[in-house]
Amino acid sequence: MNRAPAVAGSFYPADAAVLSHMLRDLLDRPADGPAPKAIIVPHAGYIYSGPIAASAYARLASARDRISRVVLIGPSHRVAFRGLAVSSAEIFSTPLGGIAVDHSAIALLQHLPFVGYLDQAHALEHSLEVHLPFLQQTLSDFKLVPLVAGDASPHQVSQVLDILWGGKETLIVISSDLSHYHDYATAQKLDRRTSDSIESLNYQALDSEAACGKVPVAGLLKLAKEKSLSIKTIDLRNSGDTAGDKYRVVGYGAYVVE
Template sequence: MNRAPAVAGSFYPADAATLSHMLNGFLEHAASGTQAPKAIIAPHAGYIYSGPIAASAYARLKPVRDSISRVVLLGPSHRVAFQGLAVSAADTFTTPLGSIAVDRKAIEQLRQLPFVGYLEQAHALEHSLEVHLPFLQQTLSNFKLVPIVAGDASPHQVSQVLDMLWGGDETLIVISSDLSHYHDYTTAQKLDRHTSDLIEALDYHTLSSKAACGKVPVGGLLKLLREKSLHIKTIDLRNSGDTAGDKYRVVGYGAYVVE
């Protein structure tokens, strides 16, 4: 079974050449860090809005292009309400750039947890995972995917999943989240700066879904970072008023890395 793209042609170009050219443009304008991240948090909006911010995180994968063989990707559910975390029975996830094999062994491992289950409806139209796939295909050589949509789950449940699949240098963790929604430009800047401070402080208790639509997966990552005595830092913080939208009603985007 294959999970076909649902938002190609709307959130990002459906033509492979156009898509690759756009991604290269974003990545070339992003600063590459000195150290490759173990985990990233990046936004999931239409590329003209959030693509440059996401590229700030993805550009840092260049040194590990050939060494990362598994990506654990978690994003929030926008269309389907459910308890726990949803995996897919699909063998591949496809974008205009090709197909990505799903790590079935990892999926079966996760299925041993009582709050993880198959729910294809959660994956079928969900953009929070899909928009990251072309970025991953453009920046990594050959990897398998562990796609997980988060419903109503606790930070402890999410951190359990991440810890189970944390692995070594071969595994990258990607958390999908936008920040504030539909405030004016100045208000959004203040709110998103505060949210970034909470993220850097690993304060998953205070983080709200209004501050970050990916609160559930973000909170689980922050809890695990506390347990592992690791840190996360903000590398980009902008909103749609900085990229392709007006400044009257904006959506916030942040990029964060765990190195």
């Protein structure tokens, strides 16, 4: 069976028991508000961005047995290509087990000329794999629609999301960090400005300096605007707040569409 490995090592522990314990600690917080339809969450190592991502994942508690499909889109860090890449793998693996890929959902996208199979884009892409253990810890039984975004327009991403939007059984997860390698005070200002743009659904204001996942984030914002939905910031910090120094930080935000 074609199986795609997940990224451990510097991103999260490779030992299942240690990883599960870490996730339980991160998710041990009140699940304020209803379960979101879509979330934007960061994808750095768990010691850096895990607490911020957990603020969104904790809200899935009430939908644990309801969500059966997760559409996960993250930016490509290693492979340059146009459009969006799907995977031919049948299973995505983490130390917590395997997740079946929803190829019936992927088939719904095959008429789009900018969506295609590109396994190289998935092979070492942490922007997706970092989220898989969080999903395994918070949901009961689900299939995965993994997409890596290359050079794609907000319209293209929003088309994909609209096709896969579904109902209460479907969760949309957008993977993105915010600013990179500024000093603490500068990062706070830049990330607050980016969060204001996200909350106002101003996808045209985003650039790659504001968010490494600008492409999938912009697509979600465009579709949310068309559907008259709102996005709320629930956590906004950086690596200087979690596990790093304050001289060169990376920004992280968690956002929910309810």
